[in-house]
Structures are given as structure tokens and as C-alpha cells.
Amino acid sequence: MSATATLELDYTPQCVPPISNEPDPTAENYLNHSHTWLSWLLTVDHKRIGIMYLVAVTTFFVFGGLAAMLVRINLLTPTGAILELDQYNKAFTAHGTIMLFLFLIPVVPGVLGNFFVPIMIGAKDMAFPKLNLASFYVYAFGAVFFIVALLTGGLDTGWTFYPPYSSKYSHTNVLLAGTGVFILGFSSILTGLNIIATVHKMRCPGMSWGRMPLFVWAMYATSVIQVLATPVLAITVTMLAVERIFGVGIFDPTLQGDPILFQHMFWYYSHPAVYIMLLPGMGVINEVLTCFSRKNIFGYAAVAWSTIGIAVVGYLVWGHHMFLSGQGVYLGMLFSILTMLVAVPSAIKVFNWTATLYGGTLTFQAPMLYALGFIALFTIGGLTGIYLGVMGTDIHLHDTYFVIAHFHFTMVGGMMFGWQAGLHFWWPKMTGKMYSDFWSRLAAVTTLVGFSLTFLPQFVLGFSGMPRRYPYYPPEFQMFNILSTAGASIQGIGYLMPVFYLTASLFFGKNAGPNPWRATGLEWQTASPPPMHNFDELPHVTCGPYEYALPSSFQLVEASHNPDHPGGDHPHLVTAGDPHGRH
Amino acid sequence: MAATNSTHDGAAPIVAHHFNNILQQQSSVRFGMWLFLATEVLFFGGVFCAYTVYRRWFPLDFEAASTALNPMIAGINSFLLLTSSFTATLAIRAAYTGNQGRLKAMLAATIVLGVAFLGFKSFEYYQDFEEGLVPSAQVANPDPLHHHARGMDSQFAHNLQHVLEHKKYYKDGAHLEDVNLDRCRLFFVFYYGMTGLHVIHMIVGIGLFIWQYILASRGFFVPKERFVYVEVLALYWHFVELVWIFLLPLLYMTGHHSFSDL
Numbered sequence A: 001m002s003a004t005a006t007l008e009l010d011y012t013p014q015c016v017p018p019i020s021n022e023p024d025p026t027a028e029n030y031l032n033h034s035h036t037w038l039s040w041l042l043t044v045d046h047k048r049i050g051i052m053y054l055v056a057v058t059t060f061f062v063f064g065g066l067a068a069m070l071v072r073i074n075l076l077t078p079t080g081a082i083l084e085l086d087q088y089n090k091a092f093t094a095h096g097t098i099m100l101f102l103f104l105i106p107v108v109p110g111v112l113g114n115f116f117v118p119i120m121i122g123a124k125d126m127a128f129p130k131l132n133l134a135s136f137y138v139y140a141f142g143a144v145f146f147i148v149a150l151l152t153g154g155l156d157t158g159w160t161f162y163p164p165y166s167s168k169y170s171h172t173n174v175l176l177a178g179t180g181v182f183i184l185g186f187s188s189i190l191t192g193l194n195i196i197a198t199v200h201k202m203r204c205p206g207m208s209w210g211r212m213p214l215f216v217w218a219m220y221a222t223s224v225i226q227v228l229a230t231p232v233l234a235i236t237v238t239m240l241a242v243e244r245i246f247g248v249g250i251f252d253p254t255l256q257g258d259p260i261l262f263q264h265m266f267w268y269y270s271h272p273a274v275y276i277m278l279l280p281g282m283g284v285i286n287e288v289l290t291c292f293s294r295k296n297i298f299g300y301a302a303v304a305w306s307t308i309g310i311a312v313v314g315y316l317v318w319g320h321h322m323f324l325s326g327q328g329v330y331l332g333m334l335f336s337i338l339t340m341l342v343a344v345p346s347a348i349k350v351f352n353w354t355a356t357l358y359g360g361t362l363t364f365q366a367p368m369l370y371a372l373g374f375i376a377l378f379t380i381g382g383l384t385g386i387y388l389g390v391m392g393t394d395i396h397l398h399d400t401y402f403v404i405a406h407f408h409f410t411m412v413g414g415m416m417f418g419w420q421a422g423l424h425f426w427w428p429k430m431t432g433k434m435y436s437d438f439w440s441r442l443a444a445v446t447t448l449v450g451f452s453l454t455f456l457p458q459f460v461l462g463f464s465g466m467p468r469r470y471p472y473y474p475p476e477f478q479m480f481n482i483l484s485t486a487g488a489s490i491q492g493i494g495y496l497m498p499v500f501y502l503t504a505s506l507f508f509g510k511n512a513g514p515n516p517w518r519a520t521g522l523e524w525q526t527a528s529p530p531p532m533h534n535f536d537e538l539p540h541v542t543c544g545p546y547e548y549a550l551p552s553s554f555q556l557v558e559a560s561h562n563p564d565h566p567g568g569d570h571p572h573l574v575t576a577g578d579p580h581g582r583h
Numbered sequence B: 001m002a003a004t005n006s007t008h009d010g011a012a013p014i015v016a017h018h019f020n021n022i023l024q025q026q027s028s029v030r031f032g033m034w035l036f037l038a039t040e041v042l043f044f045g046g047v048f049c050a051y052t053v054y055r056r057w058f059p060l061d062f063e064a065a066s067t068a069l070n071p072m073i074a075g076i077n078s079f080l081l082l083t084s085s086f087t088a089t090l091a092i093r094a095a096y097t098g099n100q101g102r103l104k105a106m107l108a109a110t111i112v113l114g115v116a117f118l119g120f121k122s123f124e125y126y127q128d129f130e131e132g133l134v135p136s137a138q139v140a141n142p143d144p145l146h147h148h149a150r151g152m153d154s155q156f157a158h159n160l161q162h163v164l165e166h167k168k169y170y171k172d173g174a175h176l177e178d179v180n181l182d183r184c185r186l187f188f189v190f191y192y193g194m195t196g197l198h199v200i201h202m203i204v205g206i207g208l209f210i211w212q213y214i215l216a217s218r219g220f221f222v223p224k225e226r227f228v229y230v231e232v233l234a235l236y237w238h239f240v241e242l243v244w245i246f247l248l249p250l251l252y253m254t255g256h257h258s259f260s261d262l
Helices: A037-041 A046-074 A085-120 A129-151 A174-201 A214-246 A259-293 A300-316 A329-357 A366-389 A391-397 A401-431 A437-464 A475-508 A553-560 B022-057 B059-067 B071-097 B100-130 B155-166 B184-217 B224-252
Strands: none
Touching (some): A046 A085, A046 A129, A046 A401, A046 A475, A085 A129, A085 A174, A085 A259, A129 A174, A174 A214, A174 B022, A214 A259, A259 A300, A259 A366, A259 B022, A300 A329, A329 A391, A366 A401, B022 B224
């Protein structure tokens, strides 16, 4: 530890340093230890599986985005610009189902969760590596059903599969798509199960629950929802399939069934599912904000427990989707009150993030821009959710574009921005390469502008009474629809840009080095890209994940890369998060 | 733990590469199975929930429909399944103590009892099929002149009425006239759906027991640390049995049965 002994304790907060070119990583890592196709397709390494998820979900995002553009272009004129009526139904159903089931649910758990949860808790791999690979293939298998269903005639039920749209009155591929949902559900369950078991059983010495990064807390809460809610969706679509195949009436009122029961069971999954989509994004924000404001998170315990709070209360609010579909008024009141409760942990998070920023030494690289966008957009999305959770206003706003705008503000403004923040934050760790600073910042700003232009007008449209899922609308709504479509185009450019500059970074990017952001998390204490088993030796953790206020963690990492310093000694490894190098 | 980290034939290591020691691995495996069972509870929970809703709405119809089932076979099957759970537990003990012969015997007993359950179950399905208790919407008699007085026209309702009259459903105060026989279809949807799901889970379980029997024959369980795999499979098996414990009263004991009908 001679290198650490000479360090001066300097408590001045340090900015994230400018990006410099680090020497080529010489050691064997998870990317270069073998190059064959089979070594990727049959890998049980959580990092490679994460990369495979990255490729898959990005592809589906592109298709879901194209379907969205079809919908937006069609809405340019009051009588539908390009699509027939049934084509329009299929386009918005394709957009909804692809984005939700194939993109939003697996994206952060599959990519960042898979890649970083084991590294962040100091484990060599997930608790069940083979199951992890299986869950990827189950995802791929379910996706095949979905793609076939969408390509051979499409699906026109909306993403909610409400009977009788999905049972008696649908002549599209409900069965195929339902099978796809069933299979994708199991992929989601297996990923969640794996992450829970990993967090419980695989933490390295010293990694107590109170020292886990908040991203891991978020992934844990997400996984609990995945494990406890998804089976209900699976059994619900099974019953729907039984109804369609055998012509019996589980949900069909003319055969003594009850369509409201389907809605209850569907939302019992699908409301918690929006927290499957949102919580991981919130988790990413904690990591990014602390790093780029060089401060510890404000109120670690409050943020951690608010994550659990959202997961728990999220189970008790599904009825707010059904205020107008025949459930009892008093039940509706109860659900309305419980819905208000979700605002409490959500607000705790936003206030804590704001307090974390307060007095920090902020720098505005791409991850930080996305994270700040998240906070702004999620706040709008969350507050408009309260309008919809109150029964009185919901009667006016139900099934209008107000709902669409609210949902996209939380899902795109929340999860998509959280995902982009996380991807940009950890890209140097995943690939060892740094992307273009200029283009990434431009993409973040473009996405934010495009997003706001797309969905702010939809609040006005919805409040004025334009219903969702209608291809036609009165001519006086046209201006807002044109604004929205223009915004969607800008947003599309904002999403395409990362595809190009991130890919380019693989070939032309500077070497990022192990810790380009000078972050304190355990994942930054190993090489970029990480070695096969993540760490060269078992890490021992001695303090929390966000110790940015302590002096010289920056200098310590510098010292450990001093060529005079023999490579066998890794002070940063054994004392992750402890800049003093104490044992 | 390095000393124990090899089998007698030097094949796969006992502790996988990503675990630090055998205890961590064992507790992870156990924890994973409990989590999986939690998802299973929710999976079956959905269909139990739907059953409960309709049972509460249509109690008389569910009672009548349940009467048409055969509680005798269900009783025998309960005995078989509970016994197989017992032998599965003995298999854990045998693996834990390293008694390979007893382990194989107990695994085989579990398989045999499970297969016997499936045999009786198939016979029961066959009987139901012979009695025409299939919840289809097929129309029995399209000729309006031959309609039953109460307007029953589905083949299913016709068959169910026949079975219930044969079982003298009305003899202890119940009235067939109060029952909407078409609505009893709903009960049979749940009967086939729930027992079908249970049977699928049993087939998977028996398959896994056969696989473990093969592993046991090859000496996989000679290192005693591997008893945990028998343990988690037995956990799954107990769960499947537990589902049956709920199915038995919900499906079979809802109706009016008498010894003379058995």
C-alpha cells in the first residue's frame, strides 16, 4: 500500500474529469477470451447474456418505434392519412405489445440488471447461470411467436387483450400472441427469480443490505414484482386461450362468464408491470446523479425503502384502470385512495434526488442529461397520474389522449430516459470504449425536445376530449396532432443517434479505462471490460456505494494505474469504496 | 471445501465455479426452489381466484355439477399422492445419509405412486368422457319440437341431467329445477382446467424423478452434499401434492355424494 500512504487527504469535491485516452486493456476479458459464435450462443456468463439482450431489445425497439411512427403519421389528418381502419388497429396494437412485452419489461433487467447486479454486489456470476441463459432463450422463443403473430395478419386487440375484443370479436392472431405473452412471462419470471436469489445469496463479504447500490435495490424490488405478478398474467392468458379454443365461457357473458374478471386479473399483473418498467429506471438515476454531482445520495434508506414501498403499494392499485368498467363505486374509492398512496414513495425519490443535486459539483455529460430529463419528465408524468387516479377527473379523462400522454411521460420519459442514462453511464464499462461526448449530449437534448413536443400537446388533446385508439378526430384537433407527429420524428432521430455513435465507439472510440467517470461503485473497481469472473480476487467492501465526499478516491485509482506500481497489488479491488486503502 | 470439490469419478465439480463454498450453493439452490414455488402459488392462485368468484355466484350449479364427479377415484388418488410425498421425503433422508440403495428405492417408489395416480386420473377422465361431461356448446337437438320443457338445448346439459338423475341428485332435498345445467359448464371448465394443470405439473415432476433416478444409478449422489437436489425436487413434489389437497374439496367434495353411488 505504499501508493496510498503518500496520498494527501483533499476534501474538495472533484468534477468528473475530461475523457482521456487510456492504454489498451491487456488482460483477458469477457469479450476477448473467445470469439466463436457458439461461445456467445451457449455462454452462461451474465455479461455476455446481457449483451445478447441488448442486441435483441434494441432490434425490437426499432420495430416498436416504426409502428408508433405509422400511428403518428396516420393521425396527421382528421380522417386518417395512410392506414385503413383495421390496419390502424393493428399498428397501435403492434406498437403497444412490442414496446411493453418485448422492450420495456426486459430492457433494464435483461441488459443492465444481468450485467451489473452481480458485479455491483461483488459476485462472480448470477446464482443460476444456466437458468439465466435459458431465460434469454425463452425470451427469444416467445418473441418468435409474437413476430409470427404480427407478421401473419397482425393483432387488433390493443395491448390489453380485453375480451370480447380478444375472444369473440377478434379474427386476428390472438392465440399466437397470447402464447407469446405466456412464454415471455416465464422469461421475465426466471430473470426476476435469478436476480432475487443473486442478491440474497451471492453478496461478497462486507456487502450488507445497507451498502448495496440503490440500483441493486431497485432491481430487487422489480424482480419481486416480476416473480409475484407475472404468473397471474400467465394463468389469465391461459384461461383466455382455453376460452377461445374450446368455446367455453370463462370471460364471455353470453356463456355465463364475466369480462370484468379478466380485467381484474389482467391489471393485477399489468399495473405492477408498469413498476417493473419504471423501478429499474429509477435505480439507474441514483447511480448517475450521485456520480455526476459528486455527492452521496441524500437519504439512502429513504430511497431504498421507497423503492420497496412502490413495489408493495403497486400491487394494491390495479382497480384504478377500471373505474368506468363496472366495478363497484366503493371499491373504486378504495382503489383511488390507494393510488394516491403511490405518490408518496415516488415523491420521496424526487425530493431526495433534488437534494442530492443541491450543492453538488455538477457536470453535464450525456448520462447526467438523460437523468435530469428523467426527473423532469417523471415528475410531470407522476403528477398527471394523480388526475387519473381521482375518480371524478378520471371519468372525464378516461380513455383519452391524456392517458396516453401520462403513460408515455412515465414510461418513455421515465424508463426510456433511465435506460438511456444507464446505457450511456455503463457503456464504457461494458465495452471498454468511450463514445463521442458531443453526439451523445446532442442526442440527449434532441430526445428531450422531441419527447416534450410529442406528448405535451397530447395532454391538451386528451383534456379536450380526443379519445385514444380512434383513427378519426374533429378537424380542430389537427394542429396538436401535427405538433405531436413532428415531435415524434425529432424523438425518433434522438433514438437513432445513439445506435450510430455507440456502434462507432466500438471501432473508433477512445479506451475508457476502468473508471472514466471516477465513480465509487464496485463495478468501477475492476477492469473495463470486466474479466471473465468480474474480479481478479474476492472483493471486500468496507463502506457504502456513494462515498464521493471522501477524499481522493480519484487519486487512488490513478495511483493503482501507475506503471511503477506492480500489477499484483490492487488496493482499489480489495477496498472497493474505501479510498483510504484500509483493510 | 476444496477437498470435497470432486466426485469419485473426477467429473463435474460439486461446487460450481461461481459459488464460494458448498453451503452458499446449497442455500442458493434451496432459495431458488422456494422462489419458484412462490410463482407457482400465484399461477394456481389465478385460477383458484376465478373458481372462487364463480362458485360464490353460482353455488347451486357448482354443487350439482360436482355431484357428477367420482369422489372414489379422487380419494384413492389422494392416498397415492400423499404416500408418494412420504417416499419423496424418505429419499431426501437416504441421499443425506448417503444410502444409495435406499435412495434409488425411494425414488422408484415415488415414480410408481405418481404414475399410479395418473393411471387412475386417466380412467376418471375416460369415465367423464363416456358420460358426455364435456363442456362444449354443442346443441343436442336442433328440432324445436323436442326441446326440453326448460329450454335446455346443449348436449352437455342433456348428459349432465342424465348423470344427475342416475345419481338421484334430488333425493336429499335438492331440486334439479333450481339448477341451470348450461351454467354447470363453467364448473367443468374449471374441473378440466385445474386438474389438467395439476396433471401437467405431475408429469413434469415424475420426469424429474426419473432423471434423478438415472443420476442416482450413475453415482451422482455419492457425494452427500448433493442431497440438496433431491430435497428441492421433493419440495416441488410436496407443492404439487398441496395443490391436490385444495382441489379435492373444491372440486369433488362440493357436491352431494353417498356411499351407494361410489
